[in-house]
Amino acid sequence: MRVLVVDDEPLARRGIIARLAREEDMTVVGEAADGASAVSAMNELKPDLVFIDIAMPALDGLSAVAMLPWEHRPIVIFVSAFDQFAIQAFQVRALDYLLKPIDDDRFSESVARAKEAWLARPHRSTTPSQPSRFTVRVGAREEVVDIAHVDWIEADGDYATLHLGPRTLLLREPLHKLASRLDPDQFVRIHRSTIVRVSRVAQIQALTNRDAMIRLTDGTALRVSRTYTQALRQALFQFGAS
Structure with missing residues (x-):
């Protein structure tokens, strides 16, 4: 799976990327530090999965995900230090909602769910036009x-x-x-x-x-x-x- 990691805190991004490095069938294809960059990265990189923070400057994670049409959205796992956004997260059809600080077992469970969801998709995202x-x-x-x-x-x-x-x-x-x-x-x-x-x-x-x-x-x-x-x-x- 191709993964995008979005968080305005570099340390938080590094923590998620370090955990994903243990997953042999997952590749981090990009990072973003704000909602606007996240939208651009999702449109450009076409990731299968995105871990995205909610409380970010200017454009929050919920709004960033909502800007993409449902059929073009990757699998979304929100990561937040606050639990009050959980209902809104699932309203934009997020797969999961992880609370910071992230528990290792909870993270592994979320990753397993993402893999199952990705394999179950009838039409997984494909690469953009391949150059010759x-x-x-x-x-x-x-x-x-x-x-x-x-x-x-x-x-x-x-x-x-x-x-x-x-x-x-x-x-x-x-x-x-x-x-x-x-x-x-x-x-x-x-x-x-x-x-x-x-x-x-x-x-x-x-x-x-x-x-x-x-x-x-x-x-x-x-x-x-x-x-x-x-x-x-x-x-x-x-x-x-x-």
Whole structure:
């Protein structure tokens, strides 16, 4: 599941993200610190699930969720230090309502409910239109790159570096946004800052801390975060079975 975390308190966001890192089948695709940014992120990233605070400056979490048509809303779990908004939360069809400070068992229960709800949806959210080519700037000119030639991609601030064999090209698009547009049958995320083409993976080696190392067909070695190892193995299995 693709998850968006919204809270005006950075510490609160980090706490939720740390808990989600234990979930092998969940990936945090973005963060937002206010209601307006949350609406933009939900429209742009199309997350499957959003954890969102209620009391935020300017636009509160309830209003932010209500701005999206029901059919376009992700699964919503509200997180709040106040219990008086619970009825309003369920009026906008929230799945759950967590009180701060968040209890670990209660959080796990909420996540389990979210997974069940997501699997039960007849039409889960899909990725936006998948690109077949990229246009990148090389010096004073623009170059069109076929996505079939891309081996792996790494984050570089608000840009993404495309690796095509020995060549590297800079794409003006952040990795989290690019990840939502790539074909999941061809590309898999292996780290918060790294995406790899499944067909380029030649070896995978487990490490003692539950991370892993992979080697691509050209010999490039890349580290796989424990958060993404299961997704990588599943992608490799599906690729081999196709």
